[in-house]
Amino acid sequence: MPPVIAIDGPSASGKGTVAQRVAHALGFHYLDSGALYRGVALAAAKSGTKLIAGTALERLAATMDIAFSGDIIYLNQMIVTDEIRSEAISEAASMVGAIASVRLALIARQRAFRQPPGLVADGRDMGSTIFPAAGLKIYLTADAQERASRRCKQLIAKGLSANMSTLLQDILARDERDSVRAAAPLQKCKDAMLLDTTNLSIDAAVEQVLARYAAVKQVP
Numbered sequence: 001m002p003p004v005i006a007i008d009g010p011s012a013s014g015k016g017t018v019a020q021r022v023a024h025a026l027g028f029h030y031l032d033s034g035a036l037y038r039g040v041a042l043a044a045a046k047s048g049t050k051l052i053a054g055t056a057l058e059r060l061a062a063t064m065d066i067a068f069s070g071d072i073i074y075l076n077q078m079i080v081t082d083e084i085r086s087e088a089i090s091e092a093a094s095m096v097g098a099i100a101s102v103r104l105a106l107i108a109r110q111r112a113f114r115q116p117p118g119l120v121a122d123g124r125d126m127g128s129t130i131f132p133a134a135g136l137k138i139y140l141t142a143d144a145q146e147r148a149s150r151r152c153k154q155l156i157a158k159g160l161s162a163n164m165s166t167l168l169q170d171i172l173a174r175d176e177r178d179s180v181r182a183a184a185p186l187q188k189c190k191d192a193m194l195l196d197t198t199n200l201s202i203d204a205a206v207e208q209v210l211a212r213y214a215a216v217k218q219v220p
């Protein structure tokens with residue numbers, strides 16, 4: 001089976017950027033599993049589907065037409081790259097992520113990304129549930145205040161409005177929901193390496209992941 005590097009962590013911890021850069025450095029595929037939950041949330045919003053367990057939401061999860069091309073995300077052949085990252089969809093995705101039957105419907109889609117020569121997957125349960133035998137597991141986190149400030153800068157850079165205290169509240173609420181839910185909660189696996197990026201640049205975080213991967217690859 002192609003190797004997998006699982007990178008889990010809370011919202012806005014920088015795991016997406018780090019995972020993408022690591023995948024690029026190794027020539028591996030990249031799975032942004034959060035985009036699948038966001039895709040379900042957006043498809044539900046567009047079709048007026050309620051965010052509750054029941055066949056409609058699971059059907060969307062199993063059948064939505066979502067595609068990735070570099071940084072661009074398509075849902076039903078429409079570009080949704082920015083829309084999918086809005087605060088409203090972030091909130092809805094976190095609600096969708098708490099529904100066990102939706103998680104189940106997304107398992108096979110996520111595992112299908114494991115293709116040669118390897119995969120870097122980021123999310124909440126990559127190491128615990130989707131790829132429990134991943135050769136390297138990283139738990140990437142940062143202070144909530146620092147994460148809110150990064151998210152604020154990202155939004156402003158995109159020309160969108162942002163309010164630090166609202167962002168911080170949203171992040172804390174999502175952390176809470178992602179961590180206390182019964183289905184595949186956000187957690188640091190025992191065998192995951194903790195990487196706190198509060199005072200670490202993206203470059204340094206990428207280097208640490210690559211160094212750790214080079215070390216574990218040597219283990220037969």
Ligand code: C5P
Pocket residue numbers: 011012033034035037038090093094095097098122123124125126174178
């Ligand atoms: O990673 P991202 O912030 O894009 O994920 C959006 C939401 O999707 C999270 O708040 C979480 O509730 C859910 N999610 C999840 N499991 C994953 C990835 C994301 O529950 N593996």
